Amino acid sequence: MDAATVVDALAALAHEHRLAAFRLLVEAGPAGLPAGTIAERLGIAPSSLTFHTRELMQARLVTQRRVSRQLFYAANFDAMNDVLGYLTENCCAGEACGLECGPTGSAGSAAR
Amino acid sequence: MDAATVVDALAALAHEHRLAAFRLLVEAGPAGLPAGTIAERLGIAPSSLTFHTRELMQARLVTQRRVSRQLFYAANFDAMNDVLGYLTENCCAGEACGLECGPTGSAGSAAR
DNA sequence: TCCACTATTCGATAGTCGTTGAAATATCGG
DNA sequence: CCGATATTTCAACGACTATCGAATAGTGGA
Incomplete structure (x- = not known):
């Protein structure tokens, strides 16, 4: 994506x-x-x-x-999840942002 | 929000x-x-x-x-997380969408 | 104070967005 | 086939978006 x-x-x-x-x-x-x-x-x-x-x-x-x-x-729902995955992937990209998006961003669909 | x-x-x-x-x-x-x-x-x-x-x-x-x-x-990051919370709150709103956004959407910030 | 540097504001312009009513298309029932 | 229903396509319009160059404001150093 x-x-x-x-x-x-x-x-x-x-x-x-x-x-x-x-x-x-x-x-x-x-x-x-x-x-x-x-x-x-x-x-x-x-x-x-x-x-x-x-x-x-x-x-x-x-x-x-x-x-x-x-x-x-x-x-x-798949497309929506891809978008969320991309956003959460950006969020917390190796940084300490203090949010719970890190574990969520691990969704496999992010790299599609 | x-x-x-x-x-x-x-x-x-x-x-x-x-x-x-x-x-x-x-x-x-x-x-x-x-x-x-x-x-x-x-x-x-x-x-x-x-x-x-x-x-x-x-x-x-x-x-x-x-x-x-x-x-x-x-x-x-807080604002970004609020947006993600809102979107994941909409997603899976009591429905079986087959995505992993349900458990994530439980973030307390969603209802802000 | 004067100058260099950084970024914003301003003005102008081309392009896209969002809206609607009217007309056209697709489907069903008889 | 014909009328009724459901939705889309079309044309037009006003409003907003994105862009840049030039001019302006704020900051620091000599």
Whole structure:
């Protein structure tokens, strides 16, 4: 996982609506939620939601699957964990930062 | 730690130069690095570096202190850990996401 | 005091982001 | 096939981001 990928993921999450949408999807679990439901919960226009889900998909943070006429979005936990791994890898990189991120950063996915 | 604060922090890190700068500062430890050194390492103009350090400071991710005529910037590990705590708190929020972020997310700082 | 050094502020500019309504696409039920 | 539902694509717009050079402010040494 290189810096550019991490930047994309962080940029995707660095927005009020996208962070809220991602949170909803995390809570929804693997089943995910249909686009319309997310847009309604966030209080934004359907076309705006599409714009944001596209950003999240390009960052590999969510996946899309069709169920009848609805498009369900679900959080990609692996990608999210890679990002966290990269950040915690940077944190405590051989230094005494006094945080508990060290043992966490040992996640194998960090070096992907 | 509310969502808006997390969004600010993520936005601050969601840029090639700022993520690189933050990484440099993490590696530099509490002593930090002077502005000129960071700008040189990143290959950007001094005024551009100021722009980015301001973003990082507004997000509380770095601190600034004067040493003679140089301004040293240092990573704010507490703030960084709060952000990670928030993200891991969202991740695995009572769900089986299959990641190791659950036990990590138990960090007390998450609820700050 | 005067100069060199370090970094910031200012002004201008090109590019990207986020939003929406309207139109188009895809799917299902009858 | 046709209408209804769900979502995306398109075009346009205002706002913000990132960049740099030039000018300004703060610090230390001679």
